[in-house]
Amino acid sequence: MPSPDWDAPTAGAPVDARVVLPGSKSLTNRYLVLAALASDVSRLRAPLRSRDTMLMAGALRALGVGVEDVDDGDWVVTPARLTGDTDVACGLAGNVMRFVPPLAGLADGPVRFDGDVEARRRPMAPVLDGLRGLGVRVEDDGRGALPFTVHGAGAVRGGSVTIDASASSQFVSGLLLSGARFEQGVTVHHDGKSVPSLPHIEMTVETLRDAGVVVDDGDVHTWRVEPSEVNALDVQVEPDLSNAAQFLGAALVTGGRVHVPGWPQYTTQGGDFVRDVLDMMGAEVVLDRGGLTVTGGEEILGIDVDLHDSSELTPVVAALCALADSPSVIRGVAHIRGHETDRLAALNAELSALGAEVEETEDGLRIRPAALSGGTFHTYADHRMVMAGAVLGLRVPGVVVEDVATVGKTMPEFTTLWDRMLDAQVTAEV
Ligand SMILES: O=C(O)C1=C[C@@H](OP(=O)(O)O)[C@@H](O)[C@H](O)C1
Numbered sequence: 071m072p073s074p075d076w077d078a079p080t081a082g083a084p085v086d087a088r089v090v091l092p093g094s095k096s097l098t099n100r101y102l103v104l105a106a107l108a109s110d111v112s113r114l115r116a117p118l119r120s121r122d123t124m125l126m127a128g129a130l131r132a133l134g135v136g137v138e139d140v141d142d143g144d145w146v147v148t149p150a151r152l153t154g155d156t157d158v159a160c161g162l163a164g165n166v167m168r169f170v171p172p173l174a175g176l177a178d179g180p181v182r183f184d185g186d187v188e189a190r191r192r193p194m195a196p197v198l199d200g201l202r203g204l205g206v207r208v209e210d211d212g213r214g215a216l217p218f219t220v221h222g223a224g225a226v227r228g229g230s231v232t233i234d235a236s237a238s239s240q241f242v243s244g245l246l247l248s249g250a251r252f253e254q255g256v257t258v259h260h261d262g263k264s265v266p267s268l269p270h271i272e273m274t275v276e277t278l279r280d281a282g283v284v285v286d287d288g289d290v291h292t293w294r295v296e297p298s299e300v301n302a303l304d305v306q307v308e309p310d311l312s313n314a315a316q317f318l319g320a321a322l323v324t325g326g327r328v329h330v331p332g333w334p335q336y337t338t339q340g341g342d343f344v345r346d347v348l349d350m351m352g353a354e355v356v357l358d359r360g361g362l363t364v365t366g367g368e369e370i371l372g373i374d375v376d377l378h379d380s381s382e383l384t385p386v387v388a389a390l391c392a393l394a395d396s397p398s399v400i401r402g403v404a405h406i407r408g409h410e411t412d413r414l415a416a417l418n419a420e421l422s423a424l425g426a427e428v429e430e431t432e433d434g435l436r437i438r439p440a441a442l443s444g445g446t447f448h449t450y451a452d453h454r455m456v457m458a459g460a461v462l463g464l465r466v467p468g469v470v471v472e473d474v475a476t477v478g479k480t481m482p483e484f485t486t487l488w489d490r491m492l493d494a495q496v497t498a499e500v
């Protein structure tokens with residue numbers, strides 16, 4: 071059942087807000103998986119609590135791991151021998167459907183995976199075939215997609231596999247995350263067109279190393295994880311930088327200012343690239359020890375940008391481009407046709423419906439701004455389409471964002487934060 075529509079508010083004045091962002095989905099979910107495989111109890115501080123991370127916690131609980139909510143919002147994870155004969159609900163979470171099957175290979179029985187209807191069209195074959203190559207029995211209906219069953223045998227041989235990860239970096243990350251617990255560790259070779267979202271693989275490698283695992287990423291297309299114990303973690307989750315894009319974009323679009331405290335000086339989050347995007351579009355972007363401040367100017371410059379490494383940003387960047395003063399090209403994101411929805415088709419349809427001139431290319435979008443008018447902005451079960459619709463609504467009266475609660479995939483508090491950013495002109499905080 072879709073949730074209610076939402077009248078995206080227009081900005082009556084330039085925004086001037088401090089926005090405290092919830093934690094990173096990608097870091098929270100990696101820490102959860104590593105904590106489940108660890109040799110002792112872990113603590114995740116300030117984890118993201120959203121549909122995708124709740125589904126990850128639920129998947130681990132289904133496998134017998136303890137994931138306990140503690141008072142201050144932290145998660146305490148108690149590893150256990152992984153139990154099979156269970157079901158894992160993936161929702162529409164790429165992290166859950168790609169990271170948990172390798173873990174399920176270590177369980178002592180069958181683990182059945184399924185998800186939302188939209189999830190059944192997301193590519194999975196390289197994970198399933200990769201697991202088969204590592205000695206795990208996997209049953210699917212031959213489509214290389216959900217639903218499928220991983221027949222855990224209590225242990226995984228591991229070894230070396232070659233997969234085509236051009237449709238998603240998560241195929242590589244998933245195999246690496248559990249690899250230390252395979253008897254022979256794991257070596258993943260990529261063979262195919264270029265791997266998207268590479269910073270997310272760097273994030274996987276870094277979090278593994280944080281847990282004491284030895285990883286060799288010296289070759290461009292090969293990653294090697296040595297077999298070893300996984301150390302328990304006590305980690306503070308960074309704010310989600312991809313989810314900062316719409317708030318920072320509001321500064322650009324309204325000629326205002328948004329400050330995000332706690333922006334990391336160093337990070338593997340691909341969303342950090344939003345700083346470059348906003349700078350190219352004409353904003354003033356200042357990162358200092360206090361955080362990131364973006365100030366919009368007179369003009370919004372059209373851009374020619376390759377988002378291959380940070381493709382999560384595409385919907386919000388496309389919305390910014392539709393509000394720019396000159397045309398834009400977004401390149402390098404052919405694979406986002408396999409994200410929550412076919413994002414290129416969805417953005418083309420929805421931006422065009424409001425009046426923008428949009429052309430879908432082989433690997434992206436050309437966007438020629440035009441006078442936009444309000445209307446229903448369909449969201450296709452995609453949280454980032456909600457965020458894109460909100461950005462457009464700042465300047466276009468009458469944008470009605472369909473099924474707004476779908477934003478809860480990564481940011482359940484989105485509309486509250488958005489309203490606070492616009493209303494108070496002071497502090498928007500969770
Ligand atoms: O590993 C991760 O946490 C993610 C990797 C990326 O996936 P793709 O490589 O499929 O783009 C990214 O877009 C997704 O939101 C999260």
Ligand SMILES: C=C(OP(=O)(O)O)C(=O)O
Pocket residue numbers: 162163164165382409410454480
């Ligand atoms: C592509 C995304 O999510 P997922 O982790 O489900 O792939 C996203 O958050 O933009």
